[in-house]
Amino acid sequence: MTVFSILFLKLPGQPMMEHDVVIVGGGISGLSMAFYCAEAGMRPLLLEQNAEAGGSFASPRYEIGRKTFWLEMGAHTCYSSYQNLLGIVEACGMMGDIIPRAKVPFSLFIDGKVKSLVSSLHIGELLLSAPNIFKLKKEDQSVRSYYEKIVGKRNYDEVIRHFFNAVPSQPTDDFPADMMFKSRPKRKDVLKNYTFRDGLQSVARSIAGRKGITVATDSEVTLVRHEGGNYRVTTAGGEEYAAARLVLATPSAVSSKLLEGMEPELSRHLSVLKAAEVDSIGVIVRKDVVALKPVAALISPNDVFYSVVSRDTVPDDHFRGFSFHFRPGLPEKQKKTRIMEVLGIPMAKMEHINVKTNTVPSLRLGHRQWLEKTDALLKAKKGLGLSGNYFGGMAIEDCVSRSKSEFERMRG
DSSP states (O other): OOOHHHHHOOOTTTOOOOEEEEOOOOOOOHHHHHHHHHTTOOOEEEEOOSSSSSSTTOOOEEEEEEEEEEOOSOOOOETTOOOOHHHHHHHHTTTEEEEEEEOOOOEEETTEEEEEEHHSSSSSHHHHHHHGGOOOOOOOOOHHHHHHHHHHHIIIIIIIHHHHHHHHTTTOOBBBHHHSSOOOOTTTTTSSSETTTOOTHHHHHHTTTTTTTTTEEEEEEEEEEEEETTTEETTTTSSEESSSSSEEOOHHHOOOOOOOOHHHHHHHHTTOOOOEEEEEEEEEGGGGGGGOOSSSSEEEESSSSEEEEEEEGGGGGSSSEEEEEEEETTOOOHHHHHHHHHHHHHHEEEEEEEEEEEEEEEOTTHHHHHHHHHHHHHHTTTTTEEEESSSSSSHHHHHHHHHHHHHHHOOO
């Protein structure tokens, strides 16, 4: 038996020690953590409960005849200010896959009619309120308390708040204003906003395929524990893994549950955060069956959906795609009925239907103080890391930045 074989021999009841870090969760947070670990020469294992990694980077592909068509079912857009993400994209050799988004409008959908944002605003109120942007600060302000002073109360209630709600597909009145939209330095050599030739999930696939990264899909983690100086992970299928480092890149409630027995104080701290489930249905239709003019998205105030995001931003010669992001808890029949009403066609005209649920945090004022305590609890735990979309904000760049900072803390 060679020395190599002895090092990786699995004895009865003992997990394999082939990896330097086990990462739970294969969304962009877990994938970016795996990327940083692999770049540093570590051997990361990423465990993802679904059939493919990506999380909110979800661009399912369909073969229709001889054509391939993809549709975003989670995140939709990247920006030149996403510098950490762009660093990963560069390392993956994907800068040439960046493409512009077609200039089609974000519109309101009211009483079955598409209306422009500008036509729905009270311009006089906007002109009176807009100068407040130069004297008001976002710190310690909710989205409502800040933006209704910038656009006026009627404009906020009737129009603006519905566009804000569409971003995380949940009510945002009580979100911290400074965590909703952030100003970040921009790269001048990259398009202001963009997507990728094969959708955002192509980035996830590229990261997952990098040398040194092992991805195990269909691997739901049910137990984590710390024994003998190592973290030990058990999946629903009975597989066991061990490593000196463990990163949980899952929704806060999932991380809280996994940490109950091992880190009870940290588990309780995570449990106070709230989150929302986003129920999404994506449909693909032939271009000639829908009369709706090209749009980036439709926002319908007080409707059963928060938004309908279109693939019209990446136009196709033969097909169109629409992702409906519904309020939670609705019957399937009601959702499908509303899809038919908005598009004006029966379900029989839909070429493909895709269903997906994403979990997004419900941030509140005081979140920065919560985050400070989180990092204080983690400070002495060099082998344990937490990442996800519930730290510095929900944007893609916030997820990648959190993974980068946690990687640096754990390595240091």
